[in-house]
Amino acid sequence: MKQIINNNSSLFSNFIKNSIKAPSPKVQQNFMKVTSELVEVIKKILEAEKLIFDVSYEGKKYWENAKKHKFAFVDGGAYSSFLSSSAPFAIRANTYIVKPDELLERRELFRETVKFVGNLYDPEKNLYDLDEDPYEDNQLLTKKKDAARITFETAAVARHVYENEKFEYLLLHGPLQTPIMPFSGPEFPLFKKEVIKYILPFFKKKEINDKDRHFINVYLNSINYIKKAKFNIFGIVEKTGSTIYLRNLLYRAKQKRLIDDVIFDKTISLIKRYKINDATLFELILSDCQALKPLEVEKQIPSKAWGDWEEQMNNFPKVFIGYLRTNKNQSPIRIESLNNPKKLHQDYEYILATSKLLPNYGFPAGLDVIDKAARIHSWLGKAAKGYYQKYYLNLALNSKDPTTIISALKSISDGGRKFKNRPKAGRLSINAK
């Protein structure tokens, strides 16, 4: 076990983090000891529950059989350096569709499945971003960007379901369902009406009310729509810091009376304090080409919701989460699906085969391809930003209102806390006349 721990990549990085925070050999030794003991017990539980299984891999044979199928990979890209009031400005979700045995000219399609350039959120409602405190301001801005990215990626998947595509598999880069709690805060801005119509073509409501335009509802609609898909959809997450599988495993053990409440609570506390996560632990447990059977987990925790979103949170479907070790060097990847995989071995075999095409990175090669294709490069974003800054400042100047002008200036020059934007002594220095 010691040898395995020494060779473990994510454990090593955690170990370094711990050493920096608590640079004492005693603490480090203790971390190693606790981790290795936890590994042993978790492995025992997994084995007792028959959750570990081997995934077969014969690259040549696999692809010779699989080449007749159509595969899709989805990822999103956003240009992130925007004016706060317009964020996000440019966003898209692309799909790489490939049918390997097709003639070259029809073999591959790189599709910009959903894209948007402009004001995504409705400026008539709360803009949610012009806070006095720039730290707070950035937090809100990040939330808006995240909400936009999640919405567009899910919308791209929903678009393929809507268009009744005949994929064998669709892999999404990232989780298939995200905890929506951070977006449940008061006055989170609404998407513009046109945006809803564009990204949710299956949403037939004649009158879209304000609530329908909130991220949580848009996301819920999309997720529920995706769940009905006739093809296999998996979300793939690499380098995860999550403890969701571990916590649910322990909870399940508790339910089955394999462990008692005290042990459960103590272990959960220990995991938190030692910052042990799924990736760290399962890298020590799983060998190359080994996987953990998916557990059905609830991603949303209604009790933690702000405002009146508790009920909606309950409407989110449960998610099936498993892990797959794709090579000897990397920690296992997390695999999420909205439905319990009916052909688990076959599904994981496909994910393993695509990941083996990146033998060092150990991540589905098609997602690496679409990650590059969807990215909005800074050269493209910067030009748009420059144009938009001019437009925004011009609007402010035309208003002839000194406060608006100063606000605009601050906004386009990285917030009010920068030295160049320090408060001027005495009266406002810009004369509106």
Next chain:
Amino acid sequence: MVEENLKTDQKQGGFQLMLNKKITEPWTSIGTILGQPVIDSYTFYLKKYKAKKGDIVAAEAKLPTGEGKVIDVIVWGRITEIISSNDFLPNEATKELTEENINIQDTILPLTKNDSICMVTNLGYTKNQVGEKMLLLPINYPVAPGGTIKYPAKKDLASLLNSEMNSKNPILIGKLVAREDIDVFVSADNMVSRHVLVIGMTGSGKSVATRRLMRELMHKDYPILIIDPHGDYLGIVKQAKKLFPKHVIKLFYPKISAPSNNKEVIFALIEKLGKKLTDPQYDFLNWLLDNIPYESGQNLMDYINVLIDRANTAAANKRNKSSAGMNGIGNTGATTMGVVARSLRVVQSKLKKMEKDNKENMEKFPHLKFEELPDSYSQPENIISKSQVSILYLKGYESLPSSTIVSILLENLFNHRSAGNKTIPPFFTIVEEAQNFIPSRAEGQDGYPSVETIKKISTEGRKFGVGLMIVTQRPYKLDETVCSQMNSYIILRLKNERDQRFVKNTMENWDDEVARQLPNFANGQGIVSGQITNLPLTVKIKFDADLVNSDLGDEDFINDVQNWKDTEITKKKKSFYKNFDKIFKSDQRRPN
């Protein structure tokens, strides 16, 4: 004029319209200029498979004039490299494909996202007049990023390549490698007066190039002299006689002679071919040469005979203590004289052997008529004449006697031309295996009289209508002065790095990019550059199949061996060897 055009075109919507008005057929857009172009070069994004390396492309551009105006121009450039990349195909994927023997086409990896970026070296610009005579001018401003790259139409490109030559006599050399629909011409006027260097390794197509140009010159009745050390041109005699019935094609074998006023040539020949002499022996040899008159054009073998007789007589006189005819060599011993006589006999024997070898080689072609080379001093018109091709067959002769023969021949012919007495017309000389006649200093050019003669022709020949074509497979072994006087080049495939370096150092406007192409040329492909052409061009030289050396046949050694039968003598020899072997094995006695 240009300004007017510009105004008109701006009214009509820009440069595109202006081009379309004058070009013969539409030019296809094939790419867009990228990044940061410089004056000499730029890169562009290429539409898939729309151009290839070596292609000449046109960029729309604006250039400032001296008067502060801006004009629309076409910037012409050559694609020197194409970089293809697929940013979406991870490198590490190839490792797995290789290790697991997986066919990439079976997998989900992308195959269609290949991007092609072309690197272009600018050749110059033309004003907005295409289709007619286009003058290529040097560029003074880079092309703009984002500009369109076009693939010019055949006629317009041909017009660019061939119109500026100002030649009254363009001759077809071949086609552009990159665009086989475009014929390339070279200037015959510049070729016959300004010298051409033809370089290429064995099998690269040197003979294809020389035959091509020779044929075109024959069409113009231009006299040609070929120095042929290996008999490469014998085969074409029969064919040329059929194809050029009115031409006179003469095959000469050499006669070793020297002009009477140039005994140094004879001295050098004897010195190099004979035994190494001491100072007193050299003195005696000089005495012999000074005292025995040599008639111009006299066969050197006869002269050497006289020298040997005289040396023997002098030695005999010395031994007999007779002083008759011994003025100036009173102190020279009989032994010294004997050594000189022996050395002369060695020279005589070597020359006889070469003469014999040459004769035997000629006998292999009984259907060809060889003539003794006339005295170039007294009968130059028998060698150089309108509509005549003279081939001097030197096979069998070592390089030094060959150099002597060629030096004397070319010296005399050049003197006839420079004297201005109209004895012979202007002529063109093809020197095959030139490293034998103009070796570099490093190769040891002492005693090679042809070096000075060819050097003189290369520097002064232009004035007197004496043109040279130097053909070699080892350019680095050539005399640097002669090479620097070559104004035009045909460079075929070269693999040897020293040869490539030499070419790079010798030629103007030569860059590493061109040098990189040299090892990869196919047979008959090469660069034509210098004053015989407008631009350096990569050309597929036209292959004149009807002039191929049918008499010599292809090398078919395997077939020869399969059909090989020992002669009766060889059979007997082999059986004797067996007997002798037995005897020698039985011999147990120690040698005395």
